[in-house]
Amino acid sequence: MVxxxxxxxxxxxxxxxxxxxxxxxxxxxxxxxxxxxxxxxxYQSLLTVEREGTFGPxxxxxxxxxxxxxxxxxxxxxxxxxxxxxxxAVQVPIMLGLALILALLLDSPLVRGAKFFRLAFFAPYAVPxxxxxxxxxFLYSPNLSPFTAVTGSVDFLSxxxxxxxxxxxxxxxxxxxxxxxxxxxxLSIPQEIYEAARLDGANQLRIAWxxxxxxxxxxxxxTGIFSxxxxxxxxxxxxxxxxxxxxxxxxxxxxxxxxxxxxxxNMSLAAAMSVVLAVATFLLSFTVLKLTQRxxxx
Amino acid sequence: xxxxxxxxxxxxxxxxxxxxxxxxxxxxxxMAVMIVATLYFLTPLWWLFVAATKSRADFTTTAPxxxxxxxxxxxxxxxxxxxxxxxxxxxxxxxxxxxxxAALATLFAAMAGYAxxxxxxxxxxxxxxxxxxxxxxxxxxLALPLFLIFSQAGATNTIWAVLLPSLVSPFGVxxxxxxxxxxxxxxxxxxxxxxxxxxxxxxxxxxxxLMAPALVTIFLFQFVAIWNNxxxxxxxxxxxALFPVTMGLYVWNTQVSQIPDIRALVVVGSLLSIIPLIxxxxxxxxxxxSGLANGxxx
Numbered sequence: 001m002v003x004x005x006x007x008x009x010x011x012x013x014x015x016x017x018x019x020x021x022x023x024x025x026x027x028x029x030x031x032x033x034x035x036x037x038x039x040x041x042x043y044q045s046l047l048t049v050e051r052e053g054t055f056g057p058x059x060x061x062x063x064x065x066x067x068x069x070x071x072x073x074x075x076x077x078x079x080x081x082x083x084x085x086x087x088x089a090v091q092v093p094i095m096l097g098l099a100l101i102l103a104l105l106l107d108s109p110l111v112r113g114a115k116f117f118r119l120a121f122f123a124p125y126a127v128p129x130x131x132x133x134x135x136x137x138f139l140y141s142p143n144l145s146p147f148t149a150v151t152g153s154v155d156f157l158s159x160x161x162x163x164x165x166x167x168x169x170x171x172x173x174x175x176x177x178x179x180x181x182x183x184x185x186x187l188s189i190p191q192e193i194y195e196a197a198r199l200d201g202a203n204q205l206r207i208a209w210x211x212x213x214x215x216x217x218x219x220x221x222x223t224g225i226f227s228x229x230x231x232x233x234x235x236x237x238x239x240x241x242x243x244x245x246x247x248x249x250x251x252x253x254x255x256x257x258x259x260x261x262x263x264x265x266n267m268s269l270a271a272a273m274s275v276v277l278a279v280a281t282f283l284l285s286f287t288v289l290k291l292t293q294r295x296x297x298x
Numbered sequence: 299x300x301x302x303x304x305x306x307x308x309x310x311x312x313x314x315x316x317x318x319x320x321x322x323x324x325x326x327x328x329m330a331v332m333i334v335a336t337l338y339f340l341t342p343l344w345w346l347f348v349a350a351t352k353s354r355a356d357f358t359t360t361a362p363x364x365x366x367x368x369x370x371x372x373x374x375x376x377x378x379x380x381x382x383x384x385x386x387x388x389x390x391x392x393x394x395x396x397x398x399x400a401a402l403a404t405l406f407a408a409m410a411g412y413a414x415x416x417x418x419x420x421x422x423x424x425x426x427x428x429x430x431x432x433x434x435x436x437x438x439x440l441a442l443p444l445f446l447i448f449s450q451a452g453a454t455n456t457i458w459a460v461l462l463p464s465l466v467s468p469f470g471v472x473x474x475x476x477x478x479x480x481x482x483x484x485x486x487x488x489x490x491x492x493x494x495x496x497x498x499x500x501x502x503x504x505x506x507x508l509m510a511p512a513l514v515t516i517f518l519f520q521f522v523a524i525w526n527n528x529x530x531x532x533x534x535x536x537x538x539a540l541f542p543v544t545m546g547l548y549v550w551n552t553q554v555s556q557i558p559d560i561r562a563l564v565v566v567g568s569l570l571s572i573i574p575l576i577x578x579x580x581x582x583x584x585x586x587x588s589g590l591a592n593g594x595x596x
Binding site: 015017018019021022023025026027029030032033034036037038040041044098101102105108110111112113117119120121122123124125126127128129130131132134135136137138139143144145146172175176180184203204205225229230232233235236239240242243255258259262267270271274277278281282285 | 321324325328329331332335336338339340341342343345346349357358361362363405406407409410412413417419425429432434435436437438439440442443444445446447450462463465466468471496497498501522525526528529532533544545547548551552554555564565568571572575576578579580583587
């Protein structure tokens with residue numbers, strides 16, 4: 001896959017200075033703004049605040065896993081985790097399904113003007129989440145929406161519906177992006193494979209199902225993992241929707257819970273929540289990767 | 299979607315008889331799906347554009363999807379004058395954070411990726427795997443840890459708090475490495491060495507040219523990521539003068555219920571904030587599409 005240069009050690013030593021010049025800028029920034037913050041968050045999460053008596057000054061002391069026990073007993077945090085899990089279980093398959101169907105159609109000989117459609121579907125990706133949420137917030141609101149016939153009978157901003165209204169905003173923004181990744185994978189399939197299938201009498205549906213989808217499976221796994229990560233990180237859309245709907249609370253998603261905990265301010269608890277969320281995200285994406293890999297080899 | 303699926307199933311029964319019939323029916327269904335999808339993706343943007351051209355009175359009283367008195371430029375002028383042009387300031391901030399941030403992030407990622415692809419050194423694979431792990435760490439998960447670090451340094455609520463973390467693009471290193479090993483032949487580097495060019499000069503004059511599609515791709519996606527980033531400015535910035543445009547519009551949107559007049563500004567501002575991104579994507583599509591197709595996703 002990756003055809004890197006294989007050089008004898010003596011030559012590598014000769015270019016040591018150049019190598020340092022290439023690697024240092026990224027390396028230093030990566031350590032400062034990725035590695036150190038993560039380690040510091042772990043450190044902060046192990047601290048706890050103690051007071052001497054009721055009115056004594058607050059001091060931060062080492063508290064071991066106190067904050068983690070507090071995280072596991074924090075019901076709003078777990079409720080928010082369950083909420084995004086539910087969101088992901090419905091939204092991610094719908095979004096990727098749509099992206100796959102559109103990519104297959106674009107790649108098929110059935111569609112004319114594929115170039116226009118490709119750009120039209122991708123355009124929402126250029127809309128920042130905050131702006132997309134503001135825009136859809138207007139579109140959902142009963143008195144401003146162009147679709148009053150719909151918004152008059154269904155309350156998209158009610159407690160029951162708002163999670164799915166947000167899911168629609170996320171879907172709207174990201175279908176085109178995922179479609180493009182899948183489409184790029186489709187383009188790299190050699191044409192000869194299709195000719196053989198067509199000679200065997202396979203129609204477009206059959207070609208898509210038996211040849212194209214298996215070959216773009218790696219791209220689907222990739223988009224799936226990025227979507228799961230994105231779902232766990234939901235923040236901008238619900239934060240904006242809080243202005244449109246009272247059903248969006250300050251603990252609606254894990255990141256909102258972390259934000260409101262940090263604003264208290266309870267930095268140690270918020271840091272512990274960040275660590276738990278990061279580990280949960282990582283475990284889930286890793287599991288998806290492993291599960292799909294196993295299925296691919298069967 | 300269900301209607302399309304059942305249609306396809308129904309037509310499927312008839313398909314066997316004639317091959318020409320199959321393609322005519324499939325073509326129609328495929329185009330119908332494409333048109334419905336286009337309406338879904340473009341209607342909200344069309345609504346935003348139309349709404350931005352209307353006066354405050356027309357906004358609520360005229361048909362939302364068609365023009366009334368066309369006053370886009372009057373609305374833009376009002377937006378730019380509001381509170382001494384604070385919106386222009388936000389646009390400039392976003393351009394600074396995203397433009398400078400993405401340019402430097404691309405440069406650093408390209409150097410690191412090129413070095414990993416073209417030089418052998420001890421720990422090369424370990425380094426690459428650590429960076430890959432960084433791809434899986436979402437930006438929002440880092441926001442709170444970064445805040446803790448910057449507050450230790452007394453640097454929250456500064457330009458640096460938003461700009462510096464944006465200079466790191468692990469995905470960029472990944473893409474650069476793959477792309478450099480595929481598209482920069484060792485012979486060319488060797489030829490440059492024989493000509494007496496230094497390693498760093500070879501990178502800047504020869505390698506960057508060959509890696510151009512990957513570099514444009516990295517720049518664009520980093521630009522969008524920074525332009526759209528919400529959690530980091532939300533958590534870092536208090537001073538309105540430092541806000542990026544998304545943050546400013548978010549704050550305005552929370553004030554709509556107290557200051558109803560501000561809603562028109564939110565609509566026009568939203569439109570203006572997405573135009574730079576759409577123009578950039580359209581202008582550079584030749585580059586980023588081939589960058590995605592060739593490099594990232596194999």
